[in-house]
Amino acid sequence: MSLAARHLEANGLPTVVFGCARDIVEYCGVPRFVFSDFPLGNPTGRPFDPAMQREVVGLGLDLLETAARPGTTVVNPHTWSPDQSWKDKIFSREQPFLPEDAKEKWLKRKDAYRDLKASGKV
Amino acid sequence: MTHVRYIDKTLEYYKNEGYDTPYRWAHFDEIPFTRLSKPLAECRVGLVTTSEMAIVGEPGAWDEGDAARDVYSMRTDTPIGKLYSQKEAYDRHATTLADVDSYLPLTRLAELTAEGRIKAVAPRFQVIYSQYSQRKTLTVDAPEILRQMREDRVDVAVLTAV
Numbered sequence: 001m002s003l004a005a006r007h008l009e010a011n012g013l014p015t016v017v018f019g020c021a022r023d024i025v026e027y028c029g030v031p032r033f034v035f036s037d038f039p040l041g042n043p044t045g046r047p048f049d050p051a052m053q054r055e056v057v058g059l060g061l062d063l064l065e066t067a068a069r070p071g072t073t074v075v076n077p078h079t080w081s082p083d084q085s086w087k088d089k090i091f092s093r094e095q096p097f098l099p100e101d102a103k104e105k106w107l108k109r110k111d112a113y114r115d116l117k118a119s120g121k122v
Numbered sequence: 123m124t125h126v127r128y129i130d131k132t133l134e135y136y137k138n139e140g141y142d143t144p145y146r147w148a149h150f151d152e153i154p155f156t157r158l159s160k161p162l163a164e165c166r167v168g169l170v171t172t173s174e175m176a177i178v179g180e181p182g183a184w185d186e187g188d189a190a191r192d193v194y195s196m197r198t199d200t201p202i203g204k205l206y207s208q209k210e211a212y213d214r215h216a217t218t219l220a221d222v223d224s225y226l227p228l229t230r231l232a233e234l235t236a237e238g239r240i241k242a243v244a245p246r247f248q249v250i251y252s253q254y255s256q257r258k259t260l261t262v263d264a265p266e267i268l269r270q271m272r273e274d275r276v277d278v279a280v281l282t283a284v
Contacts, residue, residue, distance in 0.1 A: 001170070001172050001250065001252065001281055001282075001283040002148065002283075003148055003256060003259045003260055003264060004170060004250055004259065004263065004264040004267055004281060005279070005281050006150070006153070006154055006264075007260065007264035007265065007267075007268060008264070008267065008268055008271065008279050009154040009155065009156050010154035010156075011268050012156050013156065013168075013268070013271060013276065013277070013278065013279050014156045014157065014158050014277075014278045014279070015278070015279045015280075015281060016278075016279075016280055016281070017281045017282075017283060018280070018281070018282045018283065019282070019283035020283070021126070021128045021283070022125045023125070023126075023127050023128055023129050023130075024128050024129060024147060025283070027129060027147055027148075027149050028147065028148045028149060028150065029149070029150045029151075029152075029153040030153065031153055031154060031155050031156070035125075037125050038217070039212075039213035039215075039216035039217040040211075040212045040213040040217075040284065041212035041213055041214075041216075041217045041218070041219055041224070041225065041284055042217055042221075042224040042225055043224075043225055043282045043283055043284065044223065044224055044225055044226075044227040044230070044282055045223070045224055045227075046224060047217065047218055047219075047220060047221035047224040048220075048221050048224075049224075050223065050229070050230070053223050053224060053227055053230050054230055054233070054234075057227045057230045057231065057234070057280075058234075058239075060280060061162060061234070061239060061240065064158055064162060064278055065158060065162055069155065070153035070154065070155035071153045080216075086213065086215065086216035087125075087126045089215060089216075090126060090128075090131065090213055090215075090216070091128070091131040091132055091134075091135040092135070093138065095215055097135070097211070098210055098211060099210070099214075102210040102211075105186060106210075106211075108187065109187065109188070109189045109191075110189075110254055112187060112189035113189040113190070113254055113255065115189075116189055116190060117255070121190075122190050122255070122258055122262070
């Protein structure tokens, strides 16, 4: 996603990325970034909270107008929940990120992609 | 509490799962930058997402075994109630993808268009797969998105990473 933003921007299209994985997006480096400190899944506001979604999308539109330099991040000021234990549990042994069947499918596709690459099809 | 260090967490997680080769996250020293060339109220907004959208009751764009997972597009005027996300990689323990606008803000952008904050939303949005291959993203998928956005006369792009 960050790579796509960089490509569009380099070709003359101003971009803004919305995301919840601050370290990954900032390590890659994108022109403009709206960060929500939320669980992976809701980069444009809490589910079923249209007012917050408006606010978050608005932050991104404002950023398109105001960012003075590349690599500008603004932070959604809202907290997901007083209980922040989700931050410890994500990608932990006790709580696998993908369900087992989804993980199997992902691994198979990964192998299939390697084959496509080896045969020059991608 | 500070934000989650996903790079460190995933490196550790997949190491414990038995993968020897650590994933190398993309990193660049230089960041491109293009300034807005006209007021936002005169801009047509494009939308890109990793949320693997599909229409209820219809087959998704990618078969289960489709490894290439090329970019596809869908109409932005699709009724939001007909759209859902097929994405499996999100924090299912802490949240839900049941509200499309929380990751693909079509309703919010339609409201902002009606209010004149932006001129319009592009006729289609693009779905990009979070690739195993940065090379494919850079040489195939991102150029395809750019091509479609130019065709749709997009002025600025919003990208949402689920």
